[in-house]
Amino acid sequence: DAGVIQSPRHEVTEMGQEVTLRCKPISGHDYLFWYRQTMMRGLELLIYFNNNVPIDDSGMPEDRFSAKMPNASFSTLKIQPSEPRDSAVYFCASSTRQRPYEQYFGPGTRLTVT
Amino acid sequence: KQEVTQIPAALSVPEGENLVLNCSFTDSAIYNLQWFRQDPGKGLTSLLLIQSSQREQTSGRLNASLDKSSGRSTLYIAASQPGDSATYLCAALMNRDDKIIFGKGTRLHILP
Numbered sequence: 001d002a003g004v005i006q007s008p009r010h011e012v013t014e015m016g017q018e019v020t021l022r023c024k025p026i027s028g029h030d031y032l033f034w035y036r037q038t039m040m041r042g043l044e045l046l047i048y049f050n051n052n053v054p055i056d057d058s059g060m061p062e063d064r065f066s067a068k069m070p071n072a073s074f075s076t077l078k079i080q081p082s083e084p085r086d087s088a089v090y091f092c093a094s095s096t097r098q099r100p101y102e103q104y105f106g107p108g109t110r111l112t113v114t
Numbered sequence: 115k116q117e118v119t120q121i122p123a124a125l126s127v128p129e130g131e132n133l134v135l136n137c138s139f140t141d142s143a144i145y146n147l148q149w150f151r152q153d154p155g156k157g158l159t160s161l162l163l164i165q166s167s168q169r170e171q172t173s174g175r176l177n178a179s180l181d182k183s184s185g186r187s188t189l190y191i192a193a194s195q196p197g198d199s200a201t202y203l204c205a206a207l208m209n210r211d212d213k214i215i216f217g218k219g220t221r222l223h224i225l226p
Contacts, residue, residue: 105157
């Protein structure tokens with residue numbers, strides 16, 4: 001298996017633009033997690049899905065952030081409009097129902113908003 | 115509110131030495147405690163997971179311990195190697211809301 005795949009790996013955009021981050025979890029995994037990592041705040045859970053259904057989105061910072069999982073093999077995290085303080089590395093992770101806490105992380109998307 | 119702290123933020127150790135990384139948490143109502151490794155520009159890799167009922171877990175040269183009463187976990191690395199250089203993060207999974215709280219990590223550099 002190729003592991004968790006994220007795209008793009010790097011994204012530079014101007015303030016006010018819409019940004020869409022993509023994730024393909026490991027095939028057969030039931031859970032999908034979106035995290036954000038910054039130097040100041042460390043790694044924070046934004047939202048997670050179980051069988052494509054959002055379970056907890058309390059970590060989503062504000063309404064500018066939204067996440068979808070239309071099917072078991074694809075998820076998006078969208079920021080609209082983007083702001084400089086959204087600059088961070090965004091990670092996607094997935095895990096199985098049998099071992100939900102053994103999360104496999106993708107390589108991350110480094111987002112820079114100027 | 116749970117806080118997970120890792121001190122020091124960075125550590126340099128000569129190759130071959132044994133070392134201990136520290137993780138402390140303020141709320142002992144945790145379901146489990148995990149240690150992760152993060153290489154530069156990469157995602158996290160799970161190293162060890164300790165359930166709240168356990169005291170320690172071992173994998174190769176790594177040993178993780180958990181003391182819920184004192185709110186502490188340690189990651190012991192034996193006979194350190196340059197390949198161990200990475201950032202090590204601990205994370206606590208909370209009982210009450212299933213939230214996982216990460217420490218900010220300790221950046222470890224093994225000197226060849």
